[in-house]
Amino acid sequence: MKIAVLGTGMVGNTIGSALIRLGHEVKMGSRTKGNEKALAWVSANGANASEGTFADAAAFGEVVFVATKGEGTLDALHAAGAGNLAGKVLVDISNPLDFSKGMPPSLFISNTDSLGEQIQAAFPDTKVVKTLNIVNCEVMVNAGRSSATERGTMFVSGNDAGAKQSVIKNFLTPWGWNDVIDLGDITTARGTEMLLPIWVRTWAATGNGHFAFKVVR
Numbered sequence: 001m002k003i004a005v006l007g008t009g010m011v012g013n014t015i016g017s018a019l020i021r022l023g024h025e026v027k028m029g030s031r032t033k034g035n036e037k038a039l040a041w042v043s044a045n046g047a048n049a050s051e052g053t054f055a056d057a058a059a060f061g062e063v064v065f066v067a068t069k070g071e072g073t074l075d076a077l078h079a080a081g082a083g084n085l086a087g088k089v090l091v092d093i094s095n096p097l098d099f100s101k102g103m104p105p106s107l108f109i110s111n112t113d114s115l116g117e118q119i120q121a122a123f124p125d126t127k128v129v130k131t132l133n134i135v136n137c138e139v140m141v142n143a144g145r146s147s148a149t150e151r152g153t154m155f156v157s158g159n160d161a162g163a164k165q166s167v168i169k170n171f172l173t174p175w176g177w178n179d180v181i182d183l184g185d186i187t188t189a190r191g192t193e194m195l196l197p198i199w200v201r202t203w204a205a206t207g208n209g210h211f212a213f214k215v216v217r
Contacts, residue, residue: 003169004029004061008037008053011093011137012059012067014193018141019065020045022174029057029080037044058084064168065090070096070115071108074122089163091171092116093140104200107193116189120211120216127163130189131156133171135197136209139195143176145210152212153179157188181215 004068006029019026028051044166050060050138056063058064058080063080068076074153075095077085116130132140132153143151154177156164161182168180195213203209 001025002027002060002062004057004080005067006057006064006065006080007031007067007069008041009067009069010181011140012065013037013041014137014141015065015067015093016049017040017045018175019125019171020048021176022171024048026050027052027060028139029054029076029077029180031079045163053081055084058088061088063089063166064196065091066094066119070094071098073115074118077119077123080122082125085123087127089129089160089166090119090123091167092119092128092130093133093191095133097196103198104204107196111190111195114187114189114193116186116193120159120186127158127160127165128186129156129158129160129167130186131167132193134192134195135212136203139210139212141175143178143212150214151167151176153181153215154212155188157185157192159181159185179215 003019003024003026008030016028021184025048030038041058042049042051054076055184088116088207096107096115099105116216120128147216158164
């Protein structure tokens with residue numbers, strides 16, 4: 001499968017490399033072609049890795065992963081182009097974190113709206129699936145990284161049932177997420193995005209970011 005990863009930071013690098021390991025072709029997108037971080041990622045990941053602008057990546061990918069900082073997510077997607085995103089599954093792993101007052105961050109969207117919803121509203125012809133945003137990027141692509149004995153629970157939110165099932169089958173399951181709960185439509189992304197403040201506090205309290213939340217029935 002051809003996949004776009006928008007974002008050249010730690011999350012984008014981790015997701016992109018994990019997708020390569022699954023056998024996919026991945027194009028990393030950034031504001032400008034020839035981005036230094038993107039070129040370094042391509043060099044480290046071989047023939048199935050390439051890079052370009054946000055628009056280049058979005059045009060290339062059959063599926064698009066959004067791994068940008070939350071504050072830049074909508075700008076990146078507008079740069080990618082609505083036409084390049086139309087009809088495609090867009091996996092949104094970004095979070096509306098506000099670091100303007102330092103640590104811990106607050107949320108610049110919450111309660112009555114979510115970043116996932118804003119993406120879906122801005123790109124109505126795109127199938128937005130919110131998931132993986134509630135764990136460290138290393139745990140995103142290796143659910144077993146969080147525990148030697150038990151894996152956490154992952155949530156998915158989105159309006160298109162088929163898109164959610166595709167994301168579960170093609171990405172979450174291969175990455176070890178064997179307990180996935182479909183929360184419902186994209187408005188349920190409000191809940192998963194609002195888990196981030198407690199995630200950050202737990203990380204600070206334990207000094208360990210390799211954990212996941214678990215729903216115990």
